[in-house]
Amino acid sequence: MTAPPHENRPSGRASAHLPPSYDDRPPGSGRALPDTQQGIRRRNLARVMHAVSAEGPLSRASVATRIGLTRAAVSTLVDELIRWGLLEELGPERPGRVGRPGSALAVSGHGPAGIGAEIGVDHLAVCAVDLRGEVSARAVRHGANRGRAPSPVIEELTALVRQVVAEAAGEGLWAAGLAVAVPGLVARDARTVVRAPNLDWHDTDLGALLPADLPPAVDNEANFGALAELWLGKHTPRNFLHVSAEIGIGAAVVVDGRLLRGTRGFAGELGHVPVWPDGPRCRCGGRGCLEQYAGEEAVLRAAGVERGEDPAGPVGLLAHRAEDGDEGVRRALRGAGTALGIALTGAVNLLDPESVVLGGALAGLAPWLLPSLAHELAQRTAGPACPVSVSRLGPEGSLLGAAHSVVRAVLDDPASVAERA
Amino acid sequence: MTAPPHENRPSGRASAHLPPSYDDRPPGSGRALPDTQQGIRRRNLARVMHAVSAEGPLSRASVATRIGLTRAAVSTLVDELIRWGLLEELGPERPGRVGRPGSALAVSGHGPAGIGAEIGVDHLAVCAVDLRGEVSARAVRHGANRGRAPSPVIEELTALVRQVVAEAAGEGLWAAGLAVAVPGLVARDARTVVRAPNLDWHDTDLGALLPADLPPAVDNEANFGALAELWLGKHTPRNFLHVSAEIGIGAAVVVDGRLLRGTRGFAGELGHVPVWPDGPRCRCGGRGCLEQYAGEEAVLRAAGVERGEDPAGPVGLLAHRAEDGDEGVRRALRGAGTALGIALTGAVNLLDPESVVLGGALAGLAPWLLPSLAHELAQRTAGPACPVSVSRLGPEGSLLGAAHSVVRAVLDDPASVAERA
Numbered sequence: 154m155t156a157p158p159h160e161n162r163p164s165g166r167a168s169a170h171l172p173p174s175y176d177d178r179p180p181g182s183g184r185a186l187p188d189t190q191q192g193i194r195r196r197n198l199a200r201v202m203h204a205v206s207a208e209g210p211l212s213r214a215s216v217a218t219r220i221g222l223t224r225a226a227v228s229t230l231v232d233e234l235i236r237w238g239l240l241e242e243l244g245p246e247r248p249g250r251v252g253r254p255g256s257a258l259a260v261s262g263h264g265p266a267g268i269g270a271e272i273g274v275d276h277l278a279v280c281a282v283d284l285r286g287e288v289s290a291r292a293v294r295h296g297a298n299r300g301r302a303p304s305p306v307i308e309e310l311t312a313l314v315r316q317v318v319a320e321a322a323g324e325g326l327w328a329a330g331l332a333v334a335v336p337g338l339v340a341r342d343a344r345t346v347v348r349a350p351n352l353d354w355h356d357t358d359l360g361a362l363l364p365a366d367l368p369p370a371v372d373n374e375a376n377f378g379a380l381a382e383l384w385l386g387k388h389t390p391r392n393f394l395h396v397s398a399e400i401g402i403g404a405a406v407v408v409d410g411r412l413l414r415g416t417r418g419f420a421g422e423l424g425h426v427p428v429w430p431d432g433p434r435c436r437c438g439g440r441g442c443l444e445q446y447a448g449e450e451a452v453l454r455a456a457g458v459e460r461g462e463d464p465a466g467p468v469g470l471l472a473h474r475a476e477d478g479d480e481g482v483r484r485a486l487r488g489a490g491t492a493l494g495i496a497l498t499g500a501v502n503l504l505d506p507e508s509v510v511l512g513g514a515l516a517g518l519a520p521w522l523l524p525s526l527a528h529e530l531a532q533r534t535a536g537p538a539c540p541v542s543v544s545r546l547g548p549e550g551s552l553l554g555a556a557h558s559v560v561r562a563v564l565d566d567p568a569s570v571a572e573r574a
Numbered sequence: 575m576t577a578p579p580h581e582n583r584p585s586g587r588a589s590a591h592l593p594p595s596y597d598d599r600p601p602g603s604g605r606a607l608p609d610t611q612q613g614i615r616r617r618n619l620a621r622v623m624h625a626v627s628a629e630g631p632l633s634r635a636s637v638a639t640r641i642g643l644t645r646a647a648v649s650t651l652v653d654e655l656i657r658w659g660l661l662e663e664l665g666p667e668r669p670g671r672v673g674r675p676g677s678a679l680a681v682s683g684h685g686p687a688g689i690g691a692e693i694g695v696d697h698l699a700v701c702a703v704d705l706r707g708e709v710s711a712r713a714v715r716h717g718a719n720r721g722r723a724p725s726p727v728i729e730e731l732t733a734l735v736r737q738v739v740a741e742a743a744g745e746g747l748w749a750a751g752l753a754v755a756v757p758g759l760v761a762r763d764a765r766t767v768v769r770a771p772n773l774d775w776h777d778t779d780l781g782a783l784l785p786a787d788l789p790p791a792v793d794n795e796a797n798f799g800a801l802a803e804l805w806l807g808k809h810t811p812r813n814f815l816h817v818s819a820e821i822g823i824g825a826a827v828v829v830d831g832r833l834l835r836g837t838r839g840f841a842g843e844l845g846h847v848p849v850w851p852d853g854p855r856c857r858c859g860g861r862g863c864l865e866q867y868a869g870e871e872a873v874l875r876a877a878g879v880e881r882g883e884d885p886a887g888p889v890g891l892l893a894h895r896a897e898d899g900d901e902g903v904r905r906a907l908r909g910a911g912t913a914l915g916i917a918l919t920g921a922v923n924l925l926d927p928e929s930v931v932l933g934g935a936l937a938g939l940a941p942w943l944l945p946s947l948a949h950e951l952a953q954r955t956a957g958p959a960c961p962v963s964v965s966r967l968g969p970e971g972s973l974l975g976a977a978h979s980v981v982r983a984v985l986d987d988p989a990s991v992a993e994r995a
Contacts, residue, residue, distance in 0.1 A: 413925070415926020420925050422926075425956070427920055429850070438954065439919065499847035502847055503847065504827075504836060504841050505837050534860070
């Protein structure tokens with residue numbers, strides 16, 4: 154199977170697009186769906202999908218109980234979801250349960266898949282995730298992208314996408330959409346990279362370069378990292394601040410389970426919060442921004458370490474040296490932790506999140522960043538300091554978040570798949 | 575008429591309460607209302623109220639066109655809203671319009687009213703606002719509240735509330751609810767003042783002290799100030815940061831037309847964002863917080879001005895001196911503007927708001943704060959700096975926001991009034 158033709162692909166008029174709909178809205182709350190019979194039916198289809206996804210395998214009767222509809226109504230919805238390849242029947246439930254045995258329903262592992270892609274400064278990566286959340290295929294290509302023009306980079310990325318889509322098709326999956334994580338600011342049209350300084354891309358319409366047969370959604374890697382934490386983390390709260398880093402420092406604010414995007418889509422620029430306002434000049438035009446103390450280049454410089462060719466990259470290099478007891482590296486990371494703690498104090502006072510999560514490259518450096526970071530937060534906060542945790546997803550977060558964003562969009566509006574399949 | 579008895583008053587278990595429902599949700603979007611016949615009817619009643627409130631007077635036919643229901647359905651809803659005293663008929667529309675003349679509908683000025691109250695450090699104020707948004711009664715009492723126990727203050731406030739309710743009753747209005755603005759952190763139960771350092775109140779359950787016959791909702795004055803700006807400002811965007819001050823500095827973050835409250839209800843503490851992290855010790859436990867440079871006491875100290883007995887209060891005193899050309903005062907205000915600009919740069923980078931609005935006491939000092947504030951924002955922001963505007967509501971904002979929050983709750987769910995009336 155290959156991806157079915159897609160007729161609703163965004164047109165060239167960037168301003169006409171809506172932001173991607175993969176925020177974690179409560180199932181069936183979709184504001185976009187009106188109170189018509191049709192809108193209510195679509196919401197109910199989403200409720201069924203979310204119930205089975207979250208708690209399946211479930212019988213029709215159990216679904217009915219959970220979402221508060223009659224069993225007859227649920228059966229009609231379920232039949233449709235099975236026909237579209239989104240649910241499957243596992244056969245009769247084990248005996249010994251109370252009542253008439255029903256056939257257990259599960260989310261299909263052979264229907265639509267979300268394709269996630271990541272454009273890193275030093276790599277490209279693509280993966281496919283099925284509706285059950287399992288990664289069915291992946292591909293990575295190492296190599297520096299900094300300073301390369303967007304077109305050849307996207308050509309390489311597209312080749313990886315084709316490879317992953319073909320591999321997933323071998324398992325009966327077809328691509329429901331493509332989400333691309335980039336290390337930069339992305340406009341709310343979900344296709345224009347306004348500024349990716351570490352790639353040296355500016356005002357680049359990636360939507361026009363990406364494959365025409367997949368509905369693409371482009372977003373900042375920190376946003377996808379935060380969404381991955383929200384969807385895949387074990388005890389992630391619904392209000393948190395996710396801090397990640399590749400070369401720059403990015404953050405994403407999640408409020409009531411939804412990303413705070415900002416007016417232009419630029420929210421979360423923690424790296425340019427002033428820490429010592431009279432400090433060194435930053436490439437953003439400011440002075441003493443967090444990135445000047447906790448960004449990769451600042452830490453390497455403070456540690457007196459050359460970028461070098463360590464296969465684990467600069468972050469791996471720093472982690473190895475710190476593990477080996479290199480006092481210069483440890484001091485540099487303590488300094489970065491202090492600056493992070495000061496910037497996060499401001500963010501916590503403004504946003505009152507339930508926790509701060511360190512993700513991306515920061516997760517690997519957490520043992521040396523955390524003590525000074527937590528010290529600043531505790532010293533500077535009245536009352537109990539905001540807890541800080543470390544993501545278990547690490548540098549995989551953004552890629553997984555991208556793929557899962559497509560999966561969530563299917564769960565949130567299963568009927569959209571029927572229109573395309 | 576007096577306020578009808580209210581049976582849904584919050585019980586003593588603070589944790590069981592939901593936050594007040596006065597955020598500016600799009601009409602009819604109420605997530606709390608389920609997709610039952612009853613829920614849909616309530617949402618449609620809200621749609622009618624909002625349509626007439628925003629664009630009235632309107633005929634039934636015009637309402638039907640605007641909200642996408644049949645004229646028959648709208649007529650049934652309108653009849654109910656008239657019966658509850660929420661809408662009134664103005665008689666036949668002017669001739670000369672196309673089609674059969676209909677009777678124009680308007681929001682009633684003689685039904686429920688929102689009672690707003692403000693506990694200031696140096697005053698108490700109460701007002702009543704009708705559904706049309708007009709202030710029908712108000713009362714103020716000057717006198718220092720700092721260091722007084724909550725009980726006698728609330729007793730005085732309650733007397734003012736009774737006076738305003740009686741005055742409003744003279745115009746056929748009855749109190750639909752009471753919203754109270756306090757200069758401090760309020761828990762998400764909308765009744766517990768967790769910390770109001772300038773009153774010296776801590777963990778005070780105001781809900782238990784306020785009149786038992788009115789459903790009370792307590793909130794931070796900065797939040798009500800921001801809501802007033804959102805609802806009453808001429809060109810207020812739906813994403814903005816509202817910065818206000820009484821003695822401390824407070825802020826409120828409005829995202830997509832809703833207040834960002836934070837996990838515990840403590841979001842918006844701009845006053846404790848670190849500006850110069852090695853600066854003077856702050857009462858919050860931190861160092862170099864914004865309040866140490868731009869709070870009222872810091873500015874008075876920097877200006878070498880005694881608090882004194884100026885009838886316009888310390889802010890009026892500073893404004894008069896600055897107007898008279900006092901260079902010490904002007905320098906102190908420039909310094910406060912610089913600190914505000916640095917703290918706001920961080921907030922703007924995190925939140926990407928459409929604008930920053932200076933409200934409360936800051937509005938009166940804007941001519942001397944703005945130049946240095948805007949300079950820091952422009953210098954420190956990559957791309958176009960976030961525009962800064964000055965509220966026209968000034969120190970009235972919080973009180974009006976409180977009263978309007980009750981009015982909005984009625985517009986958002988008119989059926990709730992029928993249950994109480």
